[in-house]
Amino acid sequence: VYLVMERIEGPDLGQHIRAQPGGFLQEREARTFFRQLLAALRHAHNRNFLHGDLKPENIRLDDSCTQAVVVDWGLARQIDRQSAAITQGTPSYASPEQLTGFNADQAWGRAKLGPPSDVWALGVTLFEMVAGRTPFNGETFEALVANVLSLSYSPPARLSVEARSLIDSTLQLLPSDRASIAELCHDGWVTTSGPMPPDTDSAAVQCYEDQTWNPTVCATHVQRLGGVRRAALYVLYGVLIIAALLKHSSSSSSQPTFETL
Helix, strand or coil: CCCCCCCCCCCEHHHHHHCCHHHCCCHHHHHHHHHHHHHHHHHHHHCCEECCCCCHHHEEECCCCCCEEECCCCCCEECCCCCCCCCCCCCCCCCHHHHHCECCCCHHHECCCCHHHHHHHHHHHHHHHHHCCCCCCCCCHHHHHHHHHCCCCCCCCCCCHHHHHHHHHHCCCCHHHCCCHHHHHCCCCHHHHCCCCCCCCHHHHHHHHHCCCCHHHHHHHHHHHHHHHHHHHHHHHHHHHHHHHHHHHHHHHCCCCCCCC
């Protein structure tokens, strides 16, 4: 099996944050990355998958540091196929239900994770982008959990009211109290730079962002790019098959060797 994947040359988001003057991002840049992360989670959730470990170190940037890509899906799982309570994750970014294994929204309190767990991690990541630190800390795991359960965090005073309100909407103890992905997509702070693009393939998203939305033009654009991609895949498969045949032919045409006993 051959997997052809995008090569990402840039740093992770955490490195990019620490490299900035003051060690944090301005709201405008943070909004750009937040929108991209929001689109990635929306795409995954709509296809029944949770990431489960979203954090700046699991977000890679391109070499221009303008495009964020969510990576490391090692803890990802299907939303409706969780056989037991799940407590994995990175403590500073993990939701209360991940940290404690308890979810007050569910019968018997057992924590089968849902999209709100990724929403919590997204809120923590946004906080770190604009503050240069995580909202919850502790010298021990127990101290960290205590700070999370008391919602003890303080955003920077320079932060806009809209950004604070959005962060507050993601950092709620009860999963059902957190803003949904759909609500975040329509949040005023998020849409300051324009509406979120639709959840569709990358070609349509690119079309949406590059020009005024025109369904006819974009449909043609998507169809054309789809044809190019299929042609490229056929060429790639052909090259791989030819290479395999040549290798087989070379190995089968070589003379056998014998050893005298």
